[in-house]
Amino acid sequence: MTTIADVAQAAGVSISTVSYVMSGKRAISQETRERVEQAMADLSYSPQASARSLASRSTSILGLQAPIRAGVDVHVVMQVVAGALKEARAHHHDILLLTSDDAAGVERAARAGMVDGVLILDVETSDPRVGSLADLSIPSVLIGLPDAADQLICVDFDFEAAGRLAAERLAERGHRTVALLGAPPQVQARHTSYSDRLTRGFLARSREVGLAATVYPCPAGPGATEVVDTLLAGAPATTALFVHNEAALPFIAARLMSTASASPIEIVALSPAELALHVPGVSDVIDLPAEELGAAGARTLLAAIRGERPLGPELLAPRFAHAPAEPATV
């Protein structure tokens, strides 16, 4: 195992010089720097993380608590994690996986000094995990928007704006009676923040633009088919659907296409773009930028670790995944 002392000796300098070459925290002459870098390469030296961390009191590791829970879309979670990981690595940080749904795990990692900060995914409206977060010695960032968000750093997709955007688009298209097919029942029952906000935005804007709107929870998979049938039976005037449920979307679309009807029912989906763009029957997709969300969370956490505090929650604005049907010149 090569140590910093080996490198120093090989380069004919002191160990602090080697250290400063690595950190860039003080000026080094061009010549010395080159000798040191050559020595590091020759010896294929890697600094020891634990020693560095003990001396510097920081780890270059972010804790990540991701949920593995019923109804949570694993695809979205994976993408958020991928985005966070990518961003973290881009800033020379690693990610330690913390057991899901376990406030104690976060505390343990924080107190053992294993991580410089924690990123917490899929936070619920009243999440039991947020309580202990405030008196942690390290910063934390939530992806999600809990009730007690005031004193916490939060990053999320702007679900409320997405709901409004969908209502506007449906109204523009001339619809009068629409429905929101949302998250699975167990997610709605938990009052997951995003589901509530989406609904609120959709209903509010629908009212403003004169849209009659109803909301249905929707199970993933083939079960979605029944919901569609129930909906069409109960509200036959419905001419368009706003679907926020990637796992149900193909089934809903398939069901609508097989249901012969005078005017086909239109679908606007909120989903990761690549999952919904090619589902036949979906006319518009509001992208759920999962990877970007993870990256934003990591970026904000890194900023917090540096001591920067954001002013309020950071909400990613909704966007349609492809250009609207109107001419691009508008």
Added chain:
Amino acid sequence: MTTIADVAQAAGVSISTVSYVMSGKRAISQETRERVEQAMADLSYSPQASARSLASRSTSILGLQAPIRAGVDVHVVMQVVAGALKEARAHHHDILLLTSDDAAGVERAARAGMVDGVLILDVETSDPRVGSLADLSIPSVLIGLPDAADQLICVDFDFEAAGRLAAERLAERGHRTVALLGAPPQVQARHTSYSDRLTRGFLARSREVGLAATVYPCPAGPGATEVVDTLLAGAPATTALFVHNEAALPFIAARLMSTASASPIEIVALSPAELALHVPGVSDVIDLPAEELGAAGARTLLAAIRGERPLGPELLAPRFAHAPAEPATV
């Protein structure tokens, strides 16, 4: 921040005594142990991971390289990760997420002494990542079975046996012409080890039991419907399907049910049990024990870190997810 010195002082003992109380590496009198434990609790002491790791030259962290790649079933990956994480935590270890598909990342973490071992998921038949693994200073365990598996520790589901088991079951049921609907085209093209092994076992045993069997790659989602149509058109004698593709399964099942036929086509699925058990039209499910696989991988890695070497690859035997349709008394 409380240190071991604070605890020692509070308990009126030396630092080493506190250390030995924690590690249990030498005998401590009942009385002393209690005083020390009391002091640790009073001060709510957590040992500092980096200091411990620097002194002991081990981290209690497992590196985990999980793929986030086209065609890989995210649900299965998540379950494997969950199983590994659970097992690791049960043995007081943590998990560091390593960037996917990046041999350099594994090396970096190993050489920086960030992890005591690495667990590598979804290894392909000829995986570029396995080359550098052998001359790492720390042990590694593959979940998957690459070609050059001889010198590497591998854990996997026994896909070949699962293929045979499916063929046997279909033959028992009286079928004569069957088909395997497998992984998405891009996975098969990569010659992912498991896909090959499943096919091999299925075809070999089919031949032995007099089954005419064909293999079709199968895209996830609605695209699967077309494959079913193609198959039924090309081989109308087909009376049963063996499906290994969770994401396509509901679509395949739905398609078969809508295709009115004299005798319905039977489906045996290989899938995580909870995903397939309740899909209508699926008669038998061979469970893909994803979580167990992750746990087995972690367990084997922990054993390897302790210095134990297994003799050959560890293959989890396939099992039907629920009791066969025959009377339980048989």
Added chain:
DNA sequence: ATGAAAGCGCTAACAC
């Protein structure tokens, strides 16, 4: 059964 002390490999004052 317990204590003293020498490191582990690095960072960051404090020199010059």
Added chain:
DNA sequence: GTGTTAGCGCTTTCAT
């Protein structure tokens, strides 16, 4: 611009 050195908080010999 570079070197010296005192820690960082633990584990683990070596003593007793």
